[in-house]
Amino acid sequence: MLNRISLMILGGTLLLAAPVFAVEPTGLAIMQLVDTRDDGDDLIQKMQQRLIDRHGSVREREMASFRKDYGKDSKSITYFLAPSNVRDTALLTWDYDGVEKDDDQWLYLPALKKVRRISSSDRGDYFMGTDFTFEDIKQTPELEDYNWTLTGSESMQDQDVWVVEGVPKTEDLKKNLGYSKTRYYIRKDIHMFIRVVYWDRKGQELKHRLSDKISQIDGIWTVLHGTMTNIQSGHSTELIFTDQRYNTGLSDRMFSERMLKRGYRENE
Amino acid sequence: MKRWLMPALAGLLQLPTAAVAIEWTLHGALKNETAYFIAGEKRLDKLQSRLDLKPEAILSDRWEFRGRVLGWYDAAMDIEPTNNRDLTPGIKQHYRTYLQSKEAYLLYGGDAFDFRIGQQQMVWGKTDGLRMLDIINPLDMREFILDDFLDSRIGLWSARLNWYADIGGSQHEFEFIVIPDARAGEFAPTGSRWAYAMPVAPAGAALAVQAGRKPGWRAADTEAGIAWRSNIAGWDLSLNWLYGWKDSPNMQKNLTPGLLTLTPVYQRMNTVGGSFSNAFGPMVLRGELAVNIGEGINKTGTTPLTSVGRKTTVNAAFGVDYTKNNWRISPQLFIRHLPGRDTTIAEDQTSGFVSLMISTDYMNEKLKPEVIGLYDWAGGSWMLRPKLAYEFSDQIMARLGADLFGGSTGFFGQFDKNDRVYTEVEYTF
Numbered sequence: 001m002l003n004r005i006s007l008m009i010l011g012g013t014l015l016l017a018a019p020v021f022a023v024e025p026t027g028l029a030i031m032q033l034v035d036t037r038d039d040g041d042d043l044i045q046k047m048q049q050r051l052i053d054r055h056g057s058v059r060e061r062e063m064a065s066f067r068k069d070y071g072k073d074s075k076s077i078t079y080f081l082a083p084s085n086v087r088d089t090a091l092l093t094w095d096y097d098g099v100e101k102d103d104d105q106w107l108y109l110p111a112l113k114k115v116r117r118i119s120s121s122d123r124g125d126y127f128m129g130t131d132f133t134f135e136d137i138k139q140t141p142e143l144e145d146y147n148w149t150l151t152g153s154e155s156m157q158d159q160d161v162w163v164v165e166g167v168p169k170t171e172d173l174k175k176n177l178g179y180s181k182t183r184y185y186i187r188k189d190i191h192m193f194i195r196v197v198y199w200d201r202k203g204q205e206l207k208h209r210l211s212d213k214i215s216q217i218d219g220i221w222t223v224l225h226g227t228m229t230n231i232q233s234g235h236s237t238e239l240i241f242t243d244q245r246y247n248t249g250l251s252d253r254m255f256s257e258r259m260l261k262r263g264y265r266e267n268e
Numbered sequence: 269m270k271r272w273l274m275p276a277l278a279g280l281l282q283l284p285t286a287a288v289a290i291e292w293t294l295h296g297a298l299k300n301e302t303a304y305f306i307a308g309e310k311r312l313d314k315l316q317s318r319l320d321l322k323p324e325a326i327l328s329d330r331w332e333f334r335g336r337v338l339g340w341y342d343a344a345m346d347i348e349p350t351n352n353r354d355l356t357p358g359i360k361q362h363y364r365t366y367l368q369s370k371e372a373y374l375l376y377g378g379d380a381f382d383f384r385i386g387q388q389q390m391v392w393g394k395t396d397g398l399r400m401l402d403i404i405n406p407l408d409m410r411e412f413i414l415d416d417f418l419d420s421r422i423g424l425w426s427a428r429l430n431w432y433a434d435i436g437g438s439q440h441e442f443e444f445i446v447i448p449d450a451r452a453g454e455f456a457p458t459g460s461r462w463a464y465a466m467p468v469a470p471a472g473a474a475l476a477v478q479a480g481r482k483p484g485w486r487a488a489d490t491e492a493g494i495a496w497r498s499n500i501a502g503w504d505l506s507l508n509w510l511y512g513w514k515d516s517p518n519m520q521k522n523l524t525p526g527l528l529t530l531t532p533v534y535q536r537m538n539t540v541g542g543s544f545s546n547a548f549g550p551m552v553l554r555g556e557l558a559v560n561i562g563e564g565i566n567k568t569g570t571t572p573l574t575s576v577g578r579k580t581t582v583n584a585a586f587g588v589d590y591t592k593n594n595w596r597i598s599p600q601l602f603i604r605h606l607p608g609r610d611t612t613i614a615e616d617q618t619s620g621f622v623s624l625m626i627s628t629d630y631m632n633e634k635l636k637p638e639v640i641g642l643y644d645w646a647g648g649s650w651m652l653r654p655k656l657a658y659e660f661s662d663q664i665m666a667r668l669g670a671d672l673f674g675g676s677t678g679f680f681g682q683f684d685k686n687d688r689v690y691t692e693v694e695y696t697f
Contacts, residue, residue, distance in 0.1 A: 051632055053631070053634075059659070059662050060662060061662075082662075083663060083696065084295045084296075084297070084663070084696035084697055085297075085659075085662070085663075085665060085694075085696045087295060102547065102549065104502070104547065105547075106504075111416065112391070112396075112417070114391055116545075116552075116589075117504055117546065117547055117554065118547070118552060118589075118591070119550050119551060119552050119589065119591045120547065121547070121549045121550045122550055122591055122592055122593070124593075125591065125593075125594055126594065126632070126633075128633065129629070129632040129633030129634070130632070131632070235632055253432070253439075256432075256439055257441070257497070257499075257504075258382070258430070258432055258439075258441065262375075262377065262382065265326075265377075
């Protein structure tokens with residue numbers, strides 16, 4: 001009898017408590033929401049990079065990028081438009097989902113007039129002098145590479161956010177990615193991260209990433225302004241995104257060696 | 269430049285004006301290149317003020333124009349005193365000024381093809397520093413191979429069609445090239461410090477060099493090429509064929525009592541080859557093969573018939589690019605083999621080079637150190653090229669470097685007395 005009453009009380013408690021625990025998904029589930037949020041089937045946009053060193057000296061670059069999804073894989077091509085010393089350089093990436101297959105990457109160097117196959121395995125390498133590594137410029141990190149943990153919820157930029165920490169699963173991955181830990185602040189309403197903190201391989205806080213201007217374009221939530229600051233070196237990279245066009249039906253031929261060599265055309 | 273081509277191009281450029289506003293852009297660079305010889309007779313090698321202009325125009329939805337003009341004035345030729353060895357009035361005149369169109373072509377971008385007509389640079393192959401399959405455009409070797417290939421390639425008036433087809437689920441590219449403007453390479457003037465070593469006349473004999481018949485703008489001299497490219501199972505592959513001219517002449521000898529006469533002989537050859545590259549983890553493997561069928565070669569004889577011949581040569585290169593922690597390490601191996609060589613041929617049956625490039629960057633790519641070494645293992649000579657580049661701003665870049673040579677003979681050893689240090693300051697716009 002006592003057991004039956006105890007079970008009833010326990011059951012009632014669980015029923016009352018259930019809504020409280022069930023609303024918080026796991027860290028991995030949240031990152032999967034980030035990974036699968038609607039970002040359009042294809043995207044054309046322009047990007048301005050401002051590379052600012054600790055003395056305040058600024059270098060600026062302008063780029064145009066094209067991306068198209070192929071199921072869980074995607075292809076992208078980025079053209080450097082300015083300054084003149086990097087103009088016509090172009091990067092083609094075939095980004096494969098998962099970790100079984102390295103991405104394929106080709107770089108067109110106008111000074112050589114050649115398309116070079118480049119290795120994409122060292123994801124911790126920095127991209128063209130910015131504070132973003134090749135891993136950082138992906139839309140989301142490879143989820144399989146990290147153990148994800150939800151560490152809490154808080155309010156940031158007047159929004160409710162989940163705080164999710166990702167720790168690379170192996171020492172080799174830590175070396176490859178250049179990080180021992182990452183912490184993502186993810187808006188609960190639109191499943192976008194608005195702040196990321198990175199720790200270097202030695203466990204020292206390394207970089208802060210902030211997406212401080214987000215807007216809906218063609219019904220898709222889009223980052224318009226972001227900054228990555230290396231707090232160890234004092235160098236930062238500011239990104240300004242403009243002229244977004246989603247779902248224009250980009251042709252497959254955009255993402256080819258031919259277009260790397262042809263260069264950027266406004267009306268593609 | 270051919271007389272009828274420029275008006276034709278100019279006419280084509282005018283065509284779209286009635287219907288569409290042409291959008292012109294002009295980019296380029298102002299650059300100072302200063303080099304000083306630190307071996308042999310120490311003196312200024314060059315003090316060049318260079319202007320590099322790249323006009324481009326979008327003529328319509330389909331048509332574009334792309335051009336490039338390079339020119340300079342070398343003040344070293346007026347600062348250094350004239351002599352009768354390596355700075356004769358003729359040599360100074362050769363080096364003092366330079367003005368050439370490097371590219372001037374129209375591009376038509378179709379849905380499944382690109383067509384280019386005009387003066388072009390066309391690059392084949394996967395290797396760096398030395399050329400095996402990259403043989404379409406000859407080089408201006410006024411500074412040996414130290415100039416960037418982009419600057420030393422001689423633009424050729426040509427037509428090129430690149431056709432793209434989806435076959436079996438993968439993209440294939442077919443390239444067709446016709447070059448009526450056949451050209452030979454340009455070399456440093458005889459007697460100058462970058463001139464190739466000439467054959468030595470026997471004791472008591474004088475040496476005379478005659479002008480040879482260079483390939484030119486003649487129907488019989490036309491060059492043609494075909495290439496195929498694709499990515500198959502992750503491999504970037506190409507097959508290439510060029511019916512062209514060997515860029516450098518062979519020296520036909522005629523020894524008569526008291527006189528050795530040399531006549532440069534330019535010869536046709538077919539080049540058949542291919543290239544590959546693929547990435548494996550942190551490494552990229554790349555290579556190319558070029559079989560020159562009927563390549564002109566030098567022989568040991570001293571008569572016109574016995575001093576020059578033809579042979580099939582096999583040229584192969586294999587390279588690795590290893591990238592890790594912001595360091596790039598690229599070793600390459602180049603091999604040249606003459607199957608069935610006999611002792612009358614004036615080169616080793618197997619020769620070649622190894623090269624190593626190491627580079628990295630600091631300060632968010634503001635500071636870029638790099639070193640390239642090449643070793644001629646058949647001739648026992650070498651070249652070492654350390655370089656440090658610093659980007660002051662988006663527009664201003666400075667470089668400090670050296671070109672060092674070792675060995676007494678061989679491809680690099682002949683320039684053992686030409687070690688030099690240099691600076692470059694470049695403003696791009």
